[in-house]
Amino acid sequence: MPKGNKRTRSDWSRREFLKTAGVAAATLAFPEIIISCGGQSSTGPSTTIPKARKGASIRLLQWTSFVKPADAEFKRQAAEWGAANGVTVAIETVTGDQLQPKTAAAVEANSGPDIIQMQYGWPHLYTDSCLDVSNEVNILIGKLGKPDPVNAAFCQVDGKWRAIPYTIVPNAWTYRTDYFQQAGVSSFPKTWDELTAAAAKLKTTGKHIEQTDGHAYGDSLTMWNPVLWGFGGKEVNADGKTVAINSKETRDAIRWAQGAVQAGFVVHPEWLDPDNNQAYHADRISGTLNGASIYIREKIEFHHYTDVTNNAPMPSGPKGTFAMNLIFNHAVMKWSPDAETAKAMLLALMEKDTYLKWTAIAAGYNAGPFDAFHNDPVFAADPKLKAFQDVVAPGKWPGWPALPSKKTAQAQTQYIVADMFAKALANGGTGDIEAAVKGAETSLKAIFERP
Amino acid sequence: MGTATRAAVPAWSRRRVRIFDREAPLGYLLLVPTLLVLGIFLLYPFLFGIWLSITDSELGNLGKFIGLGNYRFELRNTDGVFYTALVNTFLYTGITTVFKLGLGLIMALLLNQAFPFRRFVRAALLLPYIIPTVLSYEAWRWMFDPTFSVINWLLVHIHLVPYPGPNWLGVTSNAMAALMIVNVWRGTPFYAIAFLAGMQVIPVDLYEAARVDGATRWKQFTNITLPLLRPVLLVVLLLSTILTFADFQGPFVLANGAPYNSTQLLSIWAYQWGIPGGAIGIGAAISLVLFPLLTLVVAGVLFLLRRPE
Numbered sequence: 119m120p121k122g123n124k125r126t127r128s129d130w131s132r133r134e135f136l137k138t139a140g141v142a143a144a145t146l147a148f149p150e151i152i153i154s155c156g157g158q159s160s161t162g163p164s165t166t167i168p169k170a171r172k173g174a175s176i177r178l179l180q181w182t183s184f185v186k187p188a189d190a191e192f193k194r195q196a197a198e199w200g201a202a203n204g205v206t207v208a209i210e211t212v213t214g215d216q217l218q219p220k221t222a223a224a225v226e227a228n229s230g231p232d233i234i235q236m237q238y239g240w241p242h243l244y245t246d247s248c249l250d251v252s253n254e255v256n257i258l259i260g261k262l263g264k265p266d267p268v269n270a271a272f273c274q275v276d277g278k279w280r281a282i283p284y285t286i287v288p289n290a291w292t293y294r295t296d297y298f299q300q301a302g303v304s305s306f307p308k309t310w311d312e313l314t315a316a317a318a319k320l321k322t323t324g325k326h327i328e329q330t331d332g333h334a335y336g337d338s339l340t341m342w343n344p345v346l347w348g349f350g351g352k353e354v355n356a357d358g359k360t361v362a363i364n365s366k367e368t369r370d371a372i373r374w375a376q377g378a379v380q381a382g383f384v385v386h387p388e389w390l391d392p393d394n395n396q397a398y399h400a401d402r403i404s405g406t407l408n409g410a411s412i413y414i415r416e417k418i419e420f421h422h423y424t425d426v427t428n429n430a431p432m433p434s435g436p437k438g439t440f441a442m443n444l445i446f447n448h449a450v451m452k453w454s455p456d457a458e459t460a461k462a463m464l465l466a467l468m469e470k471d472t473y474l475k476w477t478a479i480a481a482g483y484n485a486g487p488f489d490a491f492h493n494d495p496v497f498a499a500d501p502k503l504k505a506f507q508d509v510v511a512p513g514k515w516p517g518w519p520a521l522p523s524k525k526t527a528q529a530q531t532q533y534i535v536a537d538m539f540a541k542a543l544a545n546g547g548t549g550d551i552e553a554a555v556k557g558a559e560t561s562l563k564a565i566f567e568r569p
Numbered sequence: 570m571g572t573a574t575r576a577a578v579p580a581w582s583r584r585r586v587r588i589f590d591r592e593a594p595l596g597y598l599l600l601v602p603t604l605l606v607l608g609i610f611l612l613y614p615f616l617f618g619i620w621l622s623i624t625d626s627e628l629g630n631l632g633k634f635i636g637l638g639n640y641r642f643e644l645r646n647t648d649g650v651f652y653t654a655l656v657n658t659f660l661y662t663g664i665t666t667v668f669k670l671g672l673g674l675i676m677a678l679l680l681n682q683a684f685p686f687r688r689f690v691r692a693a694l695l696l697p698y699i700i701p702t703v704l705s706y707e708a709w710r711w712m713f714d715p716t717f718s719v720i721n722w723l724l725v726h727i728h729l730v731p732y733p734g735p736n737w738l739g740v741t742s743n744a745m746a747a748l749m750i751v752n753v754w755r756g757t758p759f760y761a762i763a764f765l766a767g768m769q770v771i772p773v774d775l776y777e778a779a780r781v782d783g784a785t786r787w788k789q790f791t792n793i794t795l796p797l798l799r800p801v802l803l804v805v806l807l808l809s810t811i812l813t814f815a816d817f818q819g820p821f822v823l824a825n826g827a828p829y830n831s832t833q834l835l836s837i838w839a840y841q842w843g844i845p846g847g848a849i850g851i852g853a854a855i856s857l858v859l860f861p862l863l864t865l866v867v868a869g870v871l872f873l874l875r876r877p878e
Binding site: 218219225228386396397402532533537540557560 | 715826842
């Protein structure tokens, strides 16, 4: 233990031992239930507060937020903490597309930033390069309550926390109230079938509801996975081994999508993540699924359609309401010469008051990944942002109901679900459903049945 | 005097002088820095790539030897993406190379003539190379965008196609054509400049003699320009073929394999497995699958280059 560190609780009673052993056994037997419960016993394990080393230098790599002031505030907070602790802090931001190649290069070179933002299931891909931060997460759980189940699923690998939950970028529908009224649609659809009906009416205005079904690493996944789940479909069973895409439920989901496209819902295989934002800001579409950035930029930057823009949560399918959000966490990398300092900085940035200052500046684009952030005032300040708060709870991860793994990450990065829908939605929603399902099944089997 | 001078020179220095006096050892000695650079920056990564391809390595985790398991996995995989990528890579390289060769030759012939602002036009030819790669591909993405496409706007306004024009990157056949157009745009200046350099060193006397003998322009081109341009042409063809086979940036920025892997190329497929998917062993195997074929192409071109006229 580094000198100066403070052990807050070290003696184990027989009762604590039995509790911890019980939780460990339950985690092995029912990992998903435990994750959904926060993965911690009520008393919590012993923790050690990491201490910053004066004179240390910390480099943090993360994506460039779609809300620029949020990045500025994050850098300000990090610099402020660095100045107070005698630590030089450098925050490097790159676009979402560039983050993974840079991370992979650092992992392969065993050198690079001390802290890297892990998106989706990266801790499962780069496990050996991410330090065990269970101690730090337990400190945060003690202060902030249960972590979000999706952040927890992505961060925990074989029972160890390989990243510290950082944020959720909720994905909801942003739409034009004026076009909806013009088409005779009084509110945003609550079910997928209602969405089909609304799409048909909006077609008459010339401004369609539109979304990508291409290789966009955010919007494509956040759209088509929830559709699949909403109709009861899934890529793989909870065991993470048995491919289950070839099912009646999957075909139901595809049939819905074909019906929606034939009615007037427009899909774009060529769209990447920024394209629906640009189309909305250019008054080309009446609605799309996205993070809150479209609404926020209208509100604070463009001011063209702020008054006629509203947001809505995900519609429900026959099997319930599902959502998929962008999930970011911070990993302390094993090559960091000042890992304790890096951990101390991340804990400081996750302090409730500090974090809420950041989410306030992010203006609703980010939601906190712990219980203590569930009533973030930023969502109460603007009722139009409530939709983005509402999609956090039904959020799942790619590959659900299987736990995140290397294989679920591979299926995700090969866009197998999105491609299945895209094939079936080709030629105005008249593609071959059977070929699309079979293609997805073969691709998934290649991944999940590989030894 | 001479004996006294020899005695004053130390033994180690005499040895050094002898080495520098002999051509063969000196030649090898001078090659050492080049061999070191090639070894570190070319041979080591290449051998490491081969090693990765025969292991179950994952990012950050050097795996164990599995023989040809990764190659078998891709070749036997029935989802068809690998074979789509293989066919696309051949089509992409073959078609773009033909266009780049033809257009490059025409451009070089035109630029070899005397006309006003010739130097400026020659310099402007390099524009596609000067613009940062990703920036130019982003510009092309914008030009191909179905909503904002300037190409479609133009085509519609000159009544060549009905509104809204073709969906360049959203339809499988169009998407592949779009990738090829951008590759030809970026690659043609390389051919043109190389051919122009080759044409500049062809003696003018030959053309003058041909004109005196009554040779037409076409005869001059086929009997003087083309034969004397052959070494340059083959080298450019060789380099371009290798680079186009491995092209990644353009197709990745423009389509990233979409729609539904119809524009998938081996380079992108290797990246998807190796970097976002973390299976660097499989990624390396996909990258190296063309190595034997490319070796044959290189050997063939080198043979042609060495063949006497």
